[in-house]
Amino acid sequence: MSNSVRSLPDDSLYRPRMALTGDSLCQLDRTRCPGWDLDKTKASMNSAEHTSIPSLYLSCFDMLLTQDTHCLAKVSEASPTSAAPMPLLELRDEPEQCPIIDSQEQGLSPCGIEEQEEDRSLEQVQSMVVGEVLKDIETACKLLNINPDPFEWNSSHVQKWLLWTEHLYRLPHAGKVFQELSGKDLCDMSEEEFRQRSPHCGDTLHAHLDIWKSAAWMKERFTAGLWSEADSSSSGQPIHLWQFLKELLLKPHNYGRCIRWLNKEKGIFKIEDSAHVARLWGLRKNRPAMNYDKLSRSIRQYYKKGIIRKPDVSQRLVYQFVHPV
């Protein structure tokens, strides 16, 4: 079908970003049952109109996602805001990443004044829909004791999620064909690969996974927004080391193997691969001779400036931002 996930231009980015597909949204539609009442969702997956796309949701998500990090704030506050800008389908601060959602439904007619009221109610619907999805996912995570981000799952988490999704939507059990797969493996699989493994419900499972991935993505963007002062790409100033480190930390799917949070709330992070981080820093600053010795010296300069310190329990290669948020 035409609304499936596009292949990504940068294959180092497994995450489908805006990858809410038509299928996903059909699932989404059907997920709108109160709580986890299984009876109310029964047999909803068998119908022939399976591939119809609720275009309202499509444009909802387009608009919502382009409003960056404010979306979740709006979800929680549910406050009416001024009319939203027209969707740009761009991620303003990540120009190297391409949006990958179809958007034929929108932009065909310019937004007139008389349509602004409509926009406002649309916004409220968006917020409600996304809020509910996020709530549902959160509930499922608590129930299953798994991470909301599928990328972080190990194979047993994958099995838990499969069992739960199959149960919720009365799908035939397909866990066996997804055995030994990590969350990353699962995220890397295309819809076609899902169907190959499970002809009956591969597409459904893929669509559900899409929703989870998108939710995790939005959550990440939201957190990124809280750290926006660390985003060097918006200012012309030369980047500081602490900003650079935060940038790496904000992209765990890219750099999680060389630097990662130990405690994001407290700003505690660990450099897992000192040589790699130093090389990245050298690349950014055009300093080919950069190494961890020099990089760590610069970090130590931050001690008296109150930007970075060693955590209370000092550990090798572990540092802490003094002002996490």
Add this chain to the structure above:
DNA sequence: CACTAGGACAACG
């Protein structure tokens, strides 16, 4: 051996 701490000074915008 790799990491930590910090002094000293040069280089750079």
Add this chain to the structure above:
DNA sequence: CGTTGTCCTAGTG
């Protein structure tokens, strides 16, 4: 001028 890069000595596990 402040920040960082470079080099260094000394100390730690």
